[in-house]
Amino acid sequence: MNIETFISDAVRRSVExxxxxxxDEQLQIQKTRKEFEGDYTLVTFxxxxxxxxxxEATATEIGEYMTANIAEVRAFNVIKGFLNLSLDSxxxxxxxxxxxxxxxxxxxxxxxxxxxxxxxxxxxxKPLHLGHIRNNLLGYSVAxxxxxxxxxxxxxxxxxxxxxxxCKSMLAWKLYGNGETPASSGMKGDHLVxxxxxxxxxxxxxxxxxxVAQGQSEDDAKKNAPIILEAQEMLRKWEARDPEVYSLxxxxxxxxxxxxxxxxxxxxVDFDKVYYESxxxxxxxxxxxxxxxxxxFYRRPDxxxxxxxxxxxxxxxxxxxxxxxxxxxxxxxxxxxxxxxDNKLDDMIYVVGNEQNYHFQVLKLVLKKLGYADWxxxxxxxxxxxxxxxxxxxxxxxxxxxxxxDLIEGMVSTAREMSAELGKLDGCTEEEANAVSxxxxxxxLKYFILKVDPKKTMLFDPRESIDFNGNTGPFIQYTHAxxxxxxRKAAEAGIDFEGVVAADYLPEEIDLVKTLTEYPSVxxxxxxxxxxxxxxxxxxxxxxxFNGYYHDHSILKEENADVRRMRLQLVRQVARxxxxxxxxxxxxxxxxx
RNA sequence: GGUCUCGUAGCUCAGUUGGAUAGAGCAGCAGCCUUCUAAGCUGCCGGCCGCGCGUUCGAGCCGCGCCGAGAUCACCA
Numbered sequence: 111m112n113i114e115t116f117i118s119d120a121v122r123r124s125v126e127x128x129x130x131x132x133x134d135e136q137l138q139i140q141k142t143r144k145e146f147e148g149d150y151t152l153v154t155f156x157x158x159x160x161x162x163x164x165x166e167a168t169a170t171e172i173g174e175y176m177t178a179n180i181a182e183v184r185a186f187n188v189i190k191g192f193l194n195l196s197l198d199s200x201x202x203x204x205x206x207x208x209x210x211x212x213x214x215x216x217x218x219x220x221x222x223x224x225x226x227x228x229x230x231x232x233x234x235x236k237p238l239h240l241g242h243i244r245n246n247l248l249g250y251s252v253a254x255x256x257x258x259x260x261x262x263x264x265x266x267x268x269x270x271x272x273x274x275x276x277c278k279s280m281l282a283w284k285l286y287g288n289g290e291t292p293a294s295s296g297m298k299g300d301h302l303v304x305x306x307x308x309x310x311x312x313x314x315x316x317x318x319x320x321x322v323a324q325g326q327s328e329d330d331a332k333k334n335a336p337i338i339l340e341a342q343e344m345l346r347k348w349e350a351r352d353p354e355v356y357s358l359x360x361x362x363x364x365x366x367x368x369x370x371x372x373x374x375x376x377x378x379v380d381f382d383k384v385y386y387e388s389x390x391x392x393x394x395x396x397x398x399x400x401x402x403x404x405x406x407f408y409r410r411p412d413x414x415x416x417x418x419x420x421x422x423x424x425x426x427x428x429x430x431x432x433x434x435x436x437x438x439x440x441x442x443x444x445x446x447x448x449x450x451x452d453n454k455l456d457d458m459i460y461v462v463g464n465e466q467n468y469h470f471q472v473l474k475l476v477l478k479k480l481g482y483a484d485w486x487x488x489x490x491x492x493x494x495x496x497x498x499x500x501x502x503x504x505x506x507x508x509x510x511x512x513x514x515x516d517l518i519e520g521m522v523s524t525a526r527e528m529s530a531e532l533g534k535l536d537g538c539t540e541e542e543a544n545a546v547s548x549x550x551x552x553x554x555l556k557y558f559i560l561k562v563d564p565k566k567t568m569l570f571d572p573r574e575s576i577d578f579n580g581n582t583g584p585f586i587q588y589t590h591a592x593x594x595x596x597x598r599k600a601a602e603a604g605i606d607f608e609g610v611v612a613a614d615y616l617p618e619e620i621d622l623v624k625t626l627t628e629y630p631s632v633x634x635x636x637x638x639x640x641x642x643x644x645x646x647x648x649x650x651x652x653x654x655x656f657n658g659y660y661h662d663h664s665i666l667k668e669e670n671a672d673v674r675r676m677r678l679q680l681v682r683q684v685a686r687x688x689x690x691x692x693x694x695x696x697x698x699x700x701x702x703x
Numbered sequence: 704g705g706u707c708u709c710g711u712a713g714c715u716c717a718g719u720u721g722g723a724u725a726g727a728g729c730a731g732c733a734g735c736c737u738u739c740u741a742a743g744c745u746g747c748c749g750g751c752c753g754c755g756c757g758u759u760c761g762a763g764c765c766g767c768g769c770c771g772a773g774a775u776c777a778c779c780a
Binding site: 138141143151158165189190192233273387420422427433441463464465467469471496528532534550558565567571578579580581584587588591595596628635639643644646654657660661666702 | 709715724729
């Protein structure tokens, strides 16, 4: 049974019995705040012009009617214009029984909609860093949440595997690499390629400096440095499929993919489809022709194609270069078009940093102007803020980027040290210790990042992220582990706690049941807002509530067998929902820690 | 300059789409391990919700205007 529907129906019936038909007027019903007595609250202010009475009198009148006529309403109290309704504990017992019996609790029925979530989208010239971690965690989690909301989800990764930046790494490797490979150097493939990207930059800068010393302007020097000219030549050769360049490209990208796979696996993210720009970068030109024909685009004397968006408060935007080659926007138009056609998508979600807000604004507007409003309206740019460090922004030249692999390793090893220090690893096999440290270290990292509203710029403080106390992933994992421990001990003691118990709940037990029943609507809200942070806040709240309860009530030592059984069931359900919520965040929960 | 985002406790962040006395964690202070895991629990301290108008019975949330921070406005992707 949907509780919110039940309450609002009951209230509506009562209000209409007293004051006549409401029509499509909305009733304002909310959960009663903790500091007041009651379960649900009706805000009576909007009803005053119908009742023609004071807020207090109106609330009292409705409250009296409901206690008399609605069986589930046990009592009420009125504070100012707020009518607080208390439901009978048998009502909550019935809701709990429903939840406990529902194997798919929190999983919405299939909607028949297909939605693609594109995330990660790395460049193949350097390893992943902290910014990519936020992207990957968000993308994966949002995909999980949408799936829980009943959508068919396609997780897609569009790899930027071509362009001048890859040629820079390739050229530097060719010039200075001495045939170094991941195998020969022992380096992870993406790091090796990244090393040569940095190497290129070093030589490039040196050459610019030299040319400037010879009297060239800074701008000219940047264009004329031999190494950049050579890289550009390499790109031309690549486009012409020069065998030597092409095979080097295949080899080095292969190294990078092997490296990325390791990082993705460590992060626990995966993809259903991987697209490569080298295969899609020519798409979109047909759309340009179409736009020209429709008069949406125009051609300049140099043959380049543009769209004028100044009437929409934006600028003029280039769609095709004078030489007929495409730009980023052209490709994205083409790939968007093709995605919708090939996969029969209902929605398309791009997880891309907020530095591209303008790009997506333009993309959607152009599609709309071309007459594809249907698609345009179903494109969502899930824009997330930058991750900053205590010392400021990450700058690759200043060496302040936080490498993804280093970070993960650091979190896991810290988790291990702290676990060992607390004696949590005593009696564990090496394998178990590894598994727990990995889950805890990554849990800390993932939760730390996902608990923040995606659109906000966030601060990543390494010291704070490694804190396992308070509002953290490990705290939630720990709560789960403790519940599992209780359940293990109950099983060992041969306590049977299957079957429904009509419970006489204590107030804090009803609070737990109430929080449990909210889970499906939290999942729905998280899906609607593309915000895993909503799930995070909920799971944390549930865990915290349980911890308070846990300290006040002995569960295994409860003498009344029915009460003990009821409590074990309740506690087991809390563990289930914690595990389910954490799964939506892509966070594993250990059985013990 | 145009467009967009953000501004809540010393710090990091919530705030369920306009409701009651604005909440957590960290840091600080005071307690709690003979009891199912102390990665825990209980209490205290800490607020001009950037500022000002407006809409409303009611604004941290909506509108307008300022102030501050950031992103972007490339024949880069």
